Amino acid sequence: xxxxxxxxxxxxxxxxxxxxxxxxxxxxxxxxxxxxxxxxxxxxxxxxxxxxxxxxxxxxxxxxxxxxxxxxxxxxxxxxxxxxxxxxxxxxxxxxxxxxxxxxxxxxxxxxxxxxxxxxxxxxxxxxxxxxxxxxxxxxxxxxxxxxxxxxxxxxxxxxxxxxxxxxxxxxxxxxxxxxxxxxxxxxxxxxxxxxxxxxxxxxxxxxxxxxxxxxxxxxxxxxxxxxxxxxxxxxxxxxxxxxxxxxxxxxxxxxxxxxxxxxxxxxxxxxxxxxxxxxxxxxxxxxxxxxxxxxxxxxxxxxxxxxxxxxxxxxxxxxxxxxxxxxxxxxxxxxxxxxxxxxxxxxxxxxxxxxxxxxxxxxxxxx
Amino acid sequence: xxxxxxxxxxxxxxxxxxxxxxxxxxxxxxxxxxxxxxxxxxxxxxxxxxxxxxxxxxxxxxxxxxxxxxxxxxxxxxxxxxxxxxxxxxxxxxxxxxxxxxxxxxxxxxxxxxxxxxxxxxxxxxxxxxxxxxxxxxxxxxxxxxxxxxxxxxxxxxxxxxxxxxxxxxxxxxxxxxxxxxxxxxxxxxxxxxxxxxxxxxxxxxxxxxxxxxxxxxxxxxxxxxxxxxxxxxxxxxxxxxxxxxxxxxxxxxxxxxxxxxxxxxxxxxxxxxxxxxxxxxxxxxxxxxxxxxxxxxxxxxxxxxxxxxxxxxxxxxxxx
Numbered sequence: 001x002x003x004x005x006x007x008x009x010x011x012x013x014x015x016x017x018x019x020x021x022x023x024x025x026x027x028x029x030x031x032x033x034x035x036x037x038x039x040x041x042x043x044x045x046x047x048x049x050x051x052x053x054x055x056x057x058x059x060x061x062x063x064x065x066x067x068x069x070x071x072x073x074x075x076x077x078x079x080x081x082x083x084x085x086x087x088x089x090x091x092x093x094x095x096x097x098x099x100x101x102x103x104x105x106x107x108x109x110x111x112x113x114x115x116x117x118x119x120x121x122x123x124x125x126x127x128x129x130x131x132x133x134x135x136x137x138x139x140x141x142x143x144x145x146x147x148x149x150x151x152x153x154x155x156x157x158x159x160x161x162x163x164x165x166x167x168x169x170x171x172x173x174x175x176x177x178x179x180x181x182x183x184x185x186x187x188x189x190x191x192x193x194x195x196x197x198x199x200x201x202x203x204x205x206x207x208x209x210x211x212x213x214x215x216x217x218x219x220x221x222x223x224x225x226x227x228x229x230x231x232x233x234x235x236x237x238x239x240x241x242x243x244x245x246x247x248x249x250x251x252x253x254x255x256x257x258x259x260x261x262x263x264x265x266x267x268x269x270x271x272x273x274x275x276x277x278x279x280x281x282x283x284x285x286x287x288x289x290x291x292x293x294x295x296x297x298x299x300x301x302x303x304x305x306x307x308x309x310x311x312x313x314x315x316x317x318x319x320x321x322x323x324x325x326x327x328x329x330x331x332x333x334x335x336x337x338x339x340x341x342x343x344x345x346x347x348x349x350x351x352x353x354x355x356x357x358x359x360x361x362x363x364x365x366x367x368x
Numbered sequence: 369x370x371x372x373x374x375x376x377x378x379x380x381x382x383x384x385x386x387x388x389x390x391x392x393x394x395x396x397x398x399x400x401x402x403x404x405x406x407x408x409x410x411x412x413x414x415x416x417x418x419x420x421x422x423x424x425x426x427x428x429x430x431x432x433x434x435x436x437x438x439x440x441x442x443x444x445x446x447x448x449x450x451x452x453x454x455x456x457x458x459x460x461x462x463x464x465x466x467x468x469x470x471x472x473x474x475x476x477x478x479x480x481x482x483x484x485x486x487x488x489x490x491x492x493x494x495x496x497x498x499x500x501x502x503x504x505x506x507x508x509x510x511x512x513x514x515x516x517x518x519x520x521x522x523x524x525x526x527x528x529x530x531x532x533x534x535x536x537x538x539x540x541x542x543x544x545x546x547x548x549x550x551x552x553x554x555x556x557x558x559x560x561x562x563x564x565x566x567x568x569x570x571x572x573x574x575x576x577x578x579x580x581x582x583x584x585x586x587x588x589x590x591x592x593x594x595x596x597x598x599x600x601x602x603x604x605x606x607x608x609x610x611x612x613x614x615x616x617x618x619x620x621x622x623x624x625x626x627x628x629x630x631x632x633x634x635x636x637x638x639x640x641x642x643x644x645x646x647x648x649x650x651x652x653x654x655x656x657x658x659x660x661x662x663x664x665x666x667x668x669x670x671x672x673x674x675x676x677x678x679x680x681x682x683x684x685x686x687x688x689x
Contacts, residue, residue, distance in 0.1 A: 047673015
C-alpha cells in the first residue's frame with residue numbers, strides 16, 4: 001500500500017484545503033471539470049468536496065468509458081453473445097449497462113449466453129486457446145489506457161494463429177471528447193480541466209496543449225488519488241487567478257509530455273481512426289474512435305460477424321447525455337433514485353462506480 | 369454408494385444421537401427461548417486458504433444462531449452431491465466439518481444426503497440448520513439499535529472475501545491472506561455474560577460485508593449511523609488486494625467477525641471483554657448510531673470528508689481503469 005496511502009493522508013489534505021481556501025478569490029466562482037470517472041469516484045468516495053470552498057465547483061466530465069458507450073453497441077454485444085458458437089469476454093463493469101428493451105449482458109448471461117467476466121485481455125486469449133471449437137469475442141472498450149493491451153492481444157493471436165479469437169472494438173479517444181465538449185453548440189461553462197491521469201501515461205500531456213492554447217483553458221493532468229485531485233484543483237485555481245492557461249502536470253510520477261511511445265507505436269500499428277463514432281451524450285464525433293487496420297481484419301469481430309449498425313434510443317427522461325457533457329448534475333435528473341438506482345439502472349451513468357450518477361447516489365446524496 | 373456415504377458421516381461426525389440411526393435426533397432442551405437458523409452453502413473454490421465448504425457450513429450456521437445471543441446446541445446437515453464428486457474430497461470436507469463442529473461444541477446430530485446427476489450441481493452443496501437457547505435477560509435483535517448506541521466490530525474486515533478471490537483460478541495473484549472463517553459462539557458467550565442487558569444488536573457481516581450488515585441494522589431499527597474509517601481494522605494485504613481489484617473492503621465478505629450495537633455506557637467495558645478473546649483481539653469501537661429518518665450509514669473518511677456507505681448492488685464488480 002506504499003505509494004497509495006501517501007496520497008490519502010488527512011493532515012496533508014487539511015493543509016491543501018487551507019491553501020485552497022487562502023488562494024481562491026471570494027468574488028469569483030471556479031468551475032472545474034474533472035475529466036475522468038476516476039476523479040469523480042475519488043471526489044465522492046473520499047468526500048473531497050467537503051474540503052473545498054463553496055465557490056469551487058466540480059463538473060463531472062465524460063471520461064467514463066462505460067458511460068459513453070452508446071446503447072446500440074451493447075445491443076451488438078448481446079447479439080454476438082446470443083450466438084451459440086460465441087463466448088463473449090468482457091470487463092465486469094459492462095455487465096449491468098442497460099441495453100434496448102431493459103436487456104443487459106447480465107440478463108443475457110442468466111438467459112444462457114456464454115459471457116465471461118475477465119480481468120485482462122490475456123484471460124480472453126486463454127479462453128480462446130482452451131475452446132478451439134468456439135468463437136471467442138473480446139468486447140474491447142476504454143480510452144487510450146486500455147487500448148495497448150487490446151493491441152497486444154491481437155498481435156499475440158496473430159502470432160499464435162488463434163483463428164477463433166476476435167475483438168469487438170469500441171476504443172475511443174480522449175482529446176476528441178474534450179474537443180466535442182469545448183465545441184458544443186451550447187458550450188457548458190467550464191473554467192478549467194483536471195486532465196486524465198491514466199490515459200496520459202500513454203498519450204502524454206502534449207495532446208492537451210492545443211486546448212489550453214486555442215480555448216484559453218488551464219489544464220492540469222491530475223492523478224486519481226484524493227490528494228492529487230486537491231493539488232490539481234489548487235494548481236488550476238492559481239492559473240485562473242493569474243490569468244494563465246497552460247498544461248501543467250500534477251501526475252508527474254507517471255506522466256511525461258511524450259507519454260509511452262512504445263504503447264503509442266503498438267496502437268498505431270494495429271488500429272486506425274474511424275471516420276466517426278457515436279458517444280452517448282456527445283453524439284457522433286469525427287475521428288474519435290479506433291478500429292482494426294486491414295492487416296488485422298481477420299481479428300475484427302465486426303467484419304467476422306457482420307455486426308449491424310444499431311441506432312438505439314435512450315430511456316425517456318434519462319439525463320445521462322446532459323450529465324456526460326457537464327450540462328446537468330445527477331440531482332437534476334427526475335429519474336435519479338426513483339426509477340433509476342444502482343440496483344435497476346436506466347442510464348449508463350448509474351452503472352459504473354465511476355459514473356457520476358452512481359457516485360452521487362452511492363456516496364453523496366446525503367448532502368441533498 | 370449411499371451406505372458408503374452414511375458410514376463416512378457416522379464415522380466422522382460420531383455422536384450418541386447420530387449413532388441411534390433414526391431419521392431424526394431426539395433430545396431434551398433446557399427451559400427458555402429456542403432459536404433456529406438455516407443456511408445453504410455454495411462456494412467456489414470448495415477448498416480455500418483458511419477453510420473449506422465443510423468448516424464454513426458449520427461456522428455460518430453457528431454464527432447465525434449465536435447472533436441472537438443464544439448458545440448454539442446442535443446442527444443438522446443436508447448434503448447435495450454431484451455424481452462423480454471424488455469421495456476423497458468429500459471425506460476431507462466431512463473431517464473438516466466434524467472438527468469445526470467439535471470446536472464449536474455443536475455436534476451434527478442428523479442429516480441427509482442426495483446425489484444429483486453430473487452437471488446438475490457444483491461438486492457439493494451443504495445446508496446446515498442449527499438450534500440454540502437464548503439465556504434469560506438477553507434481548508438481542510436487529511431492530512433494537514437506538515440513537516446514541518455505540519457500534520463495535522470484532523476485528524479486521526475483508527479477509528474471507530479476498531482469500532476466496534485469490535483462490536479462484538482466473539485471478540492469478542499470490543497472497544498470504546487466509547479466510548477468517550470461525551465460530552463466534554464463545555466470543556458471543558463472553559460478551560453476553562459481561563453485558564447481558566446492554567447488547568442490543570449482533571450481526572455477522574458475511575456476504576455484502578460490513579456495509580451491508582450496518583445498512584440492514586439501520587433499516588431494521590429505523591436509525592442512521594456514522595462510522596469512522598480510521599477506526600475500522602483492515603489488514604494492509606487486504607487493502608492492497610482490494611486496491612488492485614477495484615473493490616471496496618467494506619463490501620467484502622467476512623466469516624468470523626461480528627458487529628455489536630450496545631448502550632454507549634457499556635461500550636468500553638464490552639470492548640475490553642472482546643479484546644480478551646482470541647477472535648476479538650483487534651476489536652474496535654467504529655462509530656455510533658444517530659437519529660436519521662433516511663436510515664443512511666455515513667462514514668467520516670480517513671481523508672477528512674464524509675460519504676454515504678450505501679447498500680451494495682449485486683456482486684461487486686471489478687473496475688476496468
